[in-house]
Amino acid sequence: MRTSAICNQKGGVAKSTTVINMAAILARDYGKRVLVVDGDSQGNLSEFFGADPKNGNLAEVLRHGRDEGLFAIASIQPTNFAGVDILASADDLMDLDLTAAKEDPDKGEILRDMTIKLAELDQYDYILVGCPPAFNAAATAALVAADDVIIPIKLDAFSLRGMANLMRQVSNMRRINPTLRVSGILPTMWYKSSQIMDAEQQLRGSGLPVYPHIRRSDKVDDMTFDQQPLLECSPRSAAGVDYRRFVRQWMGGGADV
Numbered sequence: 227m228r229t230s231a232i233c234n235q236k237g238g239v240a241k242s243t244t245v246i247n248m249a250a251i252l253a254r255d256y257g258k259r260v261l262v263v264d265g266d267s268q269g270n271l272s273e274f275f276g277a278d279p280k281n282g283n284l285a286e287v288l289r290h291g292r293d294e295g296l297f298a299i300a301s302i303q304p305t306n307f308a309g310v311d312i313l314a315s316a317d318d319l320m321d322l323d324l325t326a327a328k329e330d331p332d333k334g335e336i337l338r339d340m341t342i343k344l345a346e347l348d349q350y351d352y353i354l355v356g357c358p359p360a361f362n363a364a365a366t367a368a369l370v371a372a373d374d375v376i377i378p379i380k381l382d383a384f385s386l387r388g389m390a391n392l393m394r395q396v397s398n399m400r401r402i403n404p405t406l407r408v409s410g411i412l413p414t415m416w417y418k419s420s421q422i423m424d425a426e427q428q429l430r431g432s433g434l435p436v437y438p439h440i441r442r443s444d445k446v447d448d449m450t451f452d453q454q455p456l457l458e459c460s461p462r463s464a465a466g467v468d469y470r471r472f473v474r475q476w477m478g479g480g481a482d483v
């Protein structure tokens with residue numbers, strides 16, 4: 227079993243889009259058993275997969291005392307996509323920073339307890355944790371539990387100037403979990419422009435592992451309306467093709483440095 231966190235504290239870089247399509251490709255193309263953890267109070271993953279927070283959610287789990295992951299496992303629900311289960315998010319996930327998790331740092335281990343127990347039970351092949359655009363209690367719990375992290379990034383001028391910020395994020399992540407591996411930076415929403423291509427080249431010279439990019443495609447917005455992953459609603463779209471290539475490489479280990 228492998229647990230990967232999809233994180234970037236910057237918003238709107240395709241974290242949720244990446245989790246949705248990874249989960250669908252792993253389940254449908256490879257027949258893998260996938261658990262998605264929605265670590266964001268916006269609840270985009272929970273909504274997409276048709277989960278109801280009333281049937282269990284991460285906020286409750288992070289507030290619960292440690293019990294070898296049993297409460298977390300009981301909070302998992304099936305989704306409308308075969309092969310994919312979810313631990314949903316809830317609105318009040320945001321409030322957690324102000325309350326329980328801060329008072330008791332031990333609670334940051336709760337997701338990790340869950341992954342250890344799930345590995346024992348051999349219930350899933352992959353756990354994908356979608357992080358919020360913040361470094362909060364849920365993101366910390368995700369990074370403590372993860373074996374590796376994928377960092378989606380949008381190649382615009384802001385992100386480029388934020389390169390130092392990105393490096394700082396990686397070192398902060400490693401402070402939280404020293405054995406965490408950066409599987410790779412994933413450039414998303416790529417399109418042909420000299421500035422984007424310069425930015426990509428600069429990223430590739432940074433010393434961090436970088437995956438081949440995911441192209442921009444209008445079908446991604448359609449996907450959110452249709453509530454169907456790209457492999458169902460638009461498998462031949464540029465992004466649909468690129469996500470499959472990305473997942474193949476990610477399964478094989480990670481990105482090239």
Ligand SMILES: Nc1ncnc2c1ncn2[C@@H]1O[C@H](COP(=O)(O)OP(=O)(O)OP(=O)(O)O)[C@@H](O)[C@H]1O
Nearest residue numbers: 237238239240241242243359415441442443446447
């Ligand atoms: N390859 C792509 N081509 C075109 N649009 C894309 C692509 N990937 C993502 N988008 C669009 O970009 C927007 C942001 O994507 P998404 O919600 O996945 O980002 P996020 O990092 O999860 O955002 P947040 O930080 O708010 O959680 C969405 O409108 C999505 O449809």
Ligand SMILES: [Mg+2]
Nearest residue numbers: 241242266270
């Ligand atoms: Mg998101």
